[in-house]
Amino acid sequence: MHGCRRPAGLTFALLAVCLSFALPGCHQEAEIQQYLIPKDEVVQQIGRRKLAAKDRMLVAMFREANQGWFFKLAGPNDQVTQQTDAFHQLVDSVRFAQQNAGQPDWKLPAGWRQQAGGGSMRFATLKIPGSDPPLELTVVPLGITHEDEQQYLLENLNRWRGQMQLPPIAKQALPAEIEKRDVAGRQAIVMDMVGNLQSVSRILPPRLAGRRSAPGRPGSRPARTGPPVEGHDPSVLACQPPSGWRPLRLGLMDKALYEVRDGERQIAISVRSAGGQLLDNINRWRDQVRLAPISAERLAAELQPFTVDDHEGKYIEISGPSDAAAAESIYGVVVDVAGRRWFVKMQGNAQLAVREKDNFRAFAASLRFTPG
Numbered sequence: 001m002h003g004c005r006r007p008a009g010l011t012f013a014l015l016a017v018c019l020s021f022a023l024p025g026c027h028q029e030a031e032i033q034q035y036l037i038p039k040d041e042v043v044q045q046i047g048r049r050k051l052a053a054k055d056r057m058l059v060a061m062f063r064e065a066n067q068g069w070f071f072k073l074a075g076p077n078d079q080v081t082q083q084t085d086a087f088h089q090l091v092d093s094v095r096f097a098q099q100n101a102g103q104p105d106w107k108l109p110a111g112w113r114q115q116a117g118g119g120s121m122r123f124a125t126l127k128i129p130g131s132d133p134p135l136e137l138t139v140v141p142l143g144i145t146h147e148d149e150q151q152y153l154l155e156n157l158n159r160w161r162g163q164m165q166l167p168p169i170a171k172q173a174l175p176a177e178i179e180k181r182d183v184a185g186r187q188a189i190v191m192d193m194v195g196n197l198q199s200v201s202r203i204l205p206p207r208l209a210g211r212r213s214a215p216g217r218p219g220s221r222p223a224r225t226g227p228p229v230e231g232h233d234p235s236v237l238a239c240q241p242p243s244g245w246r247p248l249r250l251g252l253m254d255k256a257l258y259e260v261r262d263g264e265r266q267i268a269i270s271v272r273s274a275g276g277q278l279l280d281n282i283n284r285w286r287d288q289v290r291l292a293p294i295s296a297e298r299l300a301a302e303l304q305p306f307t308v309d310d311h312e313g314k315y316i317e318i319s320g321p322s323d324a325a326a327a328e329s330i331y332g333v334v335v336d337v338a339g340r341r342w343f344v345k346m347q348g349n350a351q352l353a354v355r356e357k358d359n360f361r362a363f364a365a366s367l368r369f370t371p372g
Contacts, residue, residue, distance in 0.1 A: 055197040056080040057164055060091045060181070061153065061189040064102050066144050067252075068152065069094075069123075073137040074163075074197060083128055083135060086112070090126075090137070091190065092183055103274070104139070105284075112137075114288065115328075122251070143252055150174060157191055164195030232256035237271065240366035242359040245269065260348075260356055267348030267356060269363065273340050281334075281343065282316065288347070289320030289328045306361075308335040308344075309368050315361070319350055329353040333364040338371060 057074040071094070073080060073087055086109035093107040103123070108114055113127040128135040144152055150171060157177065158168040169177060179190040231247030232239050236255045241247070245258040248268075256271035274281065283293035294302075306315035313335030320328045331353060333344040344364045346353060353360075 055164065055195060057160060057191075057193045057195075057197070058084065058087050059157075059160060059191045059193075060087075060094075061156070061191075062094060062096070062104065062183075062186065063144070063149070064096050064104070067102070067141045068144060068156070069104055070140050070142060070156070071137060072140070072160075073128075073135065075131075075135045077194060079131050079135055082130070086110075086128075087137070088181075088190075091181065091188055094183060094188070096186070097280075103284075123253075141252055153178070153189060160191070161193060161195070163198055164193045165198060166193060166195045231258070232271070234370075236370055238366075238368040238370075239271075239363060241363060242356075245359070245363075260352060262349075262352055262355075265349035265352040267346055267352050269344075269346045269360065271342065271344050271367065273342050275341065278314075278334060278341075282318075282332075285318055285330045285332065285345075285347075289318060289330055291318065291320060306333050306335070306364070308333060308342075308364060309337060311335050311337050315364075322350070327351075331357060331360055333361075337369045342367075342369070 054077055055075065056077040057072065058080060059073075060071040062069045062071075071087075071091060073083065089109050090106055090112075094104050095106070096102065096104050108126065111129050113129075115125050115127065122138050122140055124139040126137040126139070128137065142156070154169075154171050154174055157174070161168055177191065179192070181188040181190050230249045231241070233250060233255050239256055241256075241258055245260055248257040248259055250257055253272050253274075254270055255273065256269070258269045260267050260269070279294075279296050279299055282299055286293060303314040303316055306313045313333055316332050316334075318330040318332070327350040328348060329350040331346045335342050335344075344367065346356065346360045
């Protein structure tokens with residue numbers, strides 16, 4: 001029994017150690033617990049978001065003069081991931097030729113198909129096979145809205161992050177979210193986002209992206225400034241669109257924009273001003289309907305005289321291969337007015353274009369351009 005007795009000093013020391021863990025004045029362990037628990041929750045939340053993320057968006061931006069050109073591919077994560085190499089291949093092929101009015105050219109990856117426009121602000125839509133519905137890559141020009149290019153890029157990136165249901169980032173975090181890519185001596189900015197696409201997402205200029213219509217008050221009308229939302233810009237031109245032509249929202253390059261639909265068939269009619277050689281522009285149109293380029297001599301033989309606003313212009317018809325799955329045609333009028341070259345263009349389903357040919361010619365002849 002005596003062997004089980006502890007020395008009094010040892011008993012007191014053990015008691016002091018035990019009490020030190022129970023005393024409320026000892027906060028070190030509590031502070032560690034308060035730090036670890038939130039950190040663990042954050043890690044779990046990030047993990048859950050990654051597991052839930054089902055979509056991916058790839059965007060490449062080029063700057064040309066006062067415009068940013070955006071190449072955007074978005075869709076299910078696995079499908080976009082399969083096209084990552086092809087996306088970079090397309091980006092590396094982009095070129096801006098001086099004679100092409102500051103517009104880009106590129107080489108399509110194998111299997112991809114190209115159509116002009118596809119939306120009121122789109123320059124082109126690239127269809128990517130392999131899924132149903134197929135993925136789309138859109139090419140959109142947006143005006144430079146900031147002298148600070150980083151701020152311009154940040155606003156667009158945060159708009160796309162919003163489409164992916166991701167939180168916005170601060171300017172100082174921008175370098176970690178972008179990749180700078182050298183493309184034939186020109187810089188491309190590439191962005192890669194994984195999240196969950198909203199059911200409806202549209203590319204809008206940064207100055208319009210956050211704008212929403214406020215509820216109107218009785219008897220009040222919202223003020224409108226700038227060009228009209230759709231149809232044509234009366235500050236630039238007057239026109240007489242035929243009945244049955246539906247006005248569309250004007251893109252940055254459009255001065256008039258209409259469409260005609262008949263079931264699955266569709267054509268778009270636009271009026272734009274652009275520079276460059278006429279032959280280069282016509283050959284670009286031919287490429288859009290999958291035709292080979294032509295020589296200046298052959299172009300001269302295909303052009304027909306056409307008068308617009310008392311100015312002598314040229315009229316041309318371009319029809320794609322008739323054996324194509326969806327044959328397309330382009331009818332165009334080109335006219336120089338007060339030092340600017342105007343392109344009046346109808347493009348879409350070949351059969352519908354034939355039906356609307358007379359309407360198109362009447363519309364082009366009705367154009368009246370505002371001086372200045």
